[in-house]
Amino acid sequence: MTEALFTPFSLGDIAVKNRIVMAPLTRNRARAEDDTPYALHAEYYAQRAGAGLIVSEGTQISPEGKGYAWTPGIYSDAQVAGWKTVTEAVHAKGGKIVAQLWHVGRVSHTSLQEGGAAPVAPSAIGAASKTFDGTSFVQTSVPRALELDEIPRIVEDYRRAARNAAAAGFDGVEIHAANGYLIDQFLRDTSNARTDAYGGSVENRVRFLREVVEAVMGVLGAGRVGVRLSPFSNANNVGIDSDTLATFGAAIDVLNAAGVAFLHMVEGQTGGPREWPAGALEALRDRFKGAYIANNGYTRASAVAAVASGKVDLVAFGKLYISNPDLAERLAADAPLNPLPTEGLYGGGAKGYTDYPALSRTAA
Numbered sequence: 213m214t215e216a217l218f219t220p221f222s223l224g225d226i227a228v229k230n231r232i233v234m235a236p237l238t239r240n241r242a243r244a245e246d247d248t249p250y251a252l253h254a255e256y257y258a259q260r261a262g263a264g265l266i267v268s269e270g271t272q273i274s275p276e277g278k279g280y281a282w283t284p285g286i287y288s289d290a291q292v293a294g295w296k297t298v299t300e301a302v303h304a305k306g307g308k309i310v311a312q313l314w315h316v317g318r319v320s321h322t323s324l325q326e327g328g329a330a331p332v333a334p335s336a337i338g339a340a341s342k343t344f345d346g347t348s349f350v351q352t353s354v355p356r357a358l359e360l361d362e363i364p365r366i367v368e369d370y371r372r373a374a375r376n377a378a379a380a381g382f383d384g385v386e387i388h389a390a391n392g393y394l395i396d397q398f399l400r401d402t403s404n405a406r407t408d409a410y411g412g413s414v415e416n417r418v419r420f421l422r423e424v425v426e427a428v429m430g431v432l433g434a435g436r437v438g439v440r441l442s443p444f445s446n447a448n449n450v451g452i453d454s455d456t457l458a459t460f461g462a463a464i465d466v467l468n469a470a471g472v473a474f475l476h477m478v479e480g481q482t483g484g485p486r487e488w489p490a491g492a493l494e495a496l497r498d499r500f501k502g503a504y505i506a507n508n509g510y511t512r513a514s515a516v517a518a519v520a521s522g523k524v525d526l527v528a529f530g531k532l533y534i535s536n537p538d539l540a541e542r543l544a545a546d547a548p549l550n551p552l553p554t555e556g557l558y559g560g561g562a563k564g565y566t567d568y569p570a571l572s573r574t575a576a
């Protein structure tokens with residue numbers, strides 16, 4: 213029998229050939245002069261088009277949204293042209309790909325910001341986290357708090373990014389609201405100390421998420437928009453909200469009201485232990501009405517079981533997709549996997565990026 217993991221599905225208006233998702237992976241290989249993806253990226257993503265859905269690496273919606281050296285953007289015409297070569301290559305191989313829209317907020321450094329400016333965040337609270345400035349890992353800079361009248365400008369940056377994603381031929385977008393970046397910084401009371409309409413109560417802290425979702429949906433339609441959350445993760449030292457279930461329950465209610473196509477959940481600590489207070493993940497998962505993509509430490513067996521349970525619609529694999537370009541095909545064949553990579557993760561060129569072997573037809 214065919215396990216449900218290998219059967220087609222529709223996330224809103226995005227029809228996929230299987231339930232295997234390539235998770236977003238920051239690889240820091242954009243062209244240094246203009247943060248643009250190019251032919252190398254097209255080859256990399258096309259190699260991975262056996263996934264039902266690819267979520268692109270985080271792509272900054274504006275220069276201000278950048279937090280690391282050599283991450284790609286989606287705000288300039290050159291970037292749109294670069295991404296177009298990527299989406300065409302993926303589509304030519306029968307894959308689907310959404311753009312992950314990213315603003316890092318405070319997880320940045322003055323050396324990465326235009327004019328050496330301070331990064332922006334809901335509040336002027338620094339994160340005990342590091343970023344990569346192109347030479348070394350450096351402590352992130354203390355941000356400045358956004359003025360109330362600047363927030364609409366950032367929402368507009370998301371709207372422009374959504375238009376650009378459509379122009380570049382993406383099948384949709386994933387709004388990155390996880391891992392301690394800007395939207396997550398607004399959600400949590402550890403990083404948001406605002407006293408205006410965007411801080412304080414849970415309703416106020418989910419306001420920015422709602423406005424971003426509505427702006428992006430207005431461009432693409434809700435059926436092509438998803439959101440990534442990581443309620444139990446302390447990624448980038450964002451801090452654990454004082455009432456995770458209330459805050460993220462309200463965030464999920466925003467997604468339900470908007471009718472977004474999918475929720476992509478980092479289950480537990482990002483890239484770490486699958487830990488959460490008993491029942492809390494399940495409560496949030498079951499609260500969401502659209503397609504649920506589970507992520508974090510899944511194996512073939514646990515992914516098969518999760519989708520078979522009917523509680524999970526798709527499973528996203530990150531690390532395994534680095535060294536197994538044909539991961540979906542290997543899982544379907546129950547074939548051996550290449551070992552996890554130990555170098556070449558961030559920065560560089562083809563080495564450790566597009567040079568991982570696929571199974572030969574005969575071996576399969």
Ligand code: 8OZ
Nearest residue numbers: 238270280390391447482
């Ligand atoms: C690893 C290195 C840099 C960025 C995330 C976008 O955690 C990232 C990221 C991961 O969501």
